[in-house]
Amino acid sequence: MDHVAQRQAMLDAVGEQVGPVRAVRLVRDLDADGVPVRLYQDGADAVTPVLLYAHGGGWVLGDLSTHDGLCRLLAAETGWAVLAVDYRRAPESPFPAAFEDIETVAGWLQVHGRQHALDPTAVAVAGDSAGGLLAAVTARRGRDAGRDFVAQVLICPVTSPAMDYPDLGNDGLQPQEMVEFWDAFAPPGVDRHHADLDPFLADAAGLPPAVIVTAELDILRDEAERYAARLAAAGVPVIATRYQGTFHNFPRKLALTRDAAVAVAQIAAALRALTGQYVP
Structure with a gap:
């Protein structure tokens, strides 16, 4: 993998x-x-709930710029x-390292959030693709530490290192790409059989x-739906x-499919339904 290129x-x-x-x-x-x-803030100039967001890209690619469009739309649609x-x-x-950084930001929110009109008692965690795993594990870590998040939003998420993928026969995300991403993130020799890398192992x-969004033509579809x-089954709404x-991580690619904007609107509606007391 030429990750720089x-x-x-x-x-x-x-x-x-x-x-645009x-x-x-x-x-x-x-x-x-x-x-x-x-x-990103688009609602009224008042203290609002926060969506703590982890971008996708196989833990190797992606950054604030690649996900700027999606984050802007999430802020606009949710308030x-x-x-x-x-x-x-x-x-x-x-x-x-990625988990450590997200936990650092979550801690910063608790201390400094109100200085930026952010409600530290109303924080949801979200992520797409590889960021979905970061979000899911951060949600579980928060529960275990007594710092509960109000919701978790998982968009076409990675949820298992088993890499038991369906043969979909399309040119989207490929199994070999996921092998390379996993090997970069949790290199051979790292024990992947624990809850920080396999959310299925946690209570x-x-x-x-x-809120979980999947795509029919995505090899991550089945593991996300199993999650x-x-x-x-555990009583979680x-x-x-x-x-x-549609294809892997379609909500980020707003110019390629109308489903992207529909999915973001649904995420906003679902957040309101699941956390009604935090409707802006």
Whole structure:
């Protein structure tokens, strides 16, 4: 994997895949105890709930710029603030660096959130693709530490290192790509058989309500839907939707499919349904 070239290619494709971005009231780059973050605020100039966001890209690719369009639209549709985390990426900084950075930002929110009109008692965690694993594990870590999140939003998420993928026969995300991403994030020799890399190994009871979006033509579809079923079986409120005829991580690619904007609108509606007391 030439990860440097792949990172640049992902950046170069933003204009074609994402298109013109949504204007929001305020976008600021901040330092959260040493971790770069980008804050999006589009609601009223008042304290609002926060969506703590982990971008996708196989823990190797992606950054604040590749996901700027999606984060802007999430802020506009939800009325919540979106705080996107520029976590350290593999292979330079493998597991557990990304988790450490997200937890640092979550701690920063508790101390400094109100200075930025953010409600530290109303924080949801979200992520797409590889960021979905970061979000799911962060939600479980928060529960275990007594710092509960009000919801978790998982968009086409990675949820298992088993890599038991269906043969979909399309040119989307490929199994070999996931092998390379996993090897960069949790290199051979790292024990992947624990809950920080395999959420199926954790007790699901008491986890925050979940919104899970999957795509019919995505090899991650089945594991994400199994995880949704596991949460529901444990009594966790879950809204899970499979979008037919579309591809991996489609909500980020707003210029390529109308389903992207529909999915973001659904995420906003689901957050309101699951956390009614936090409707802006």
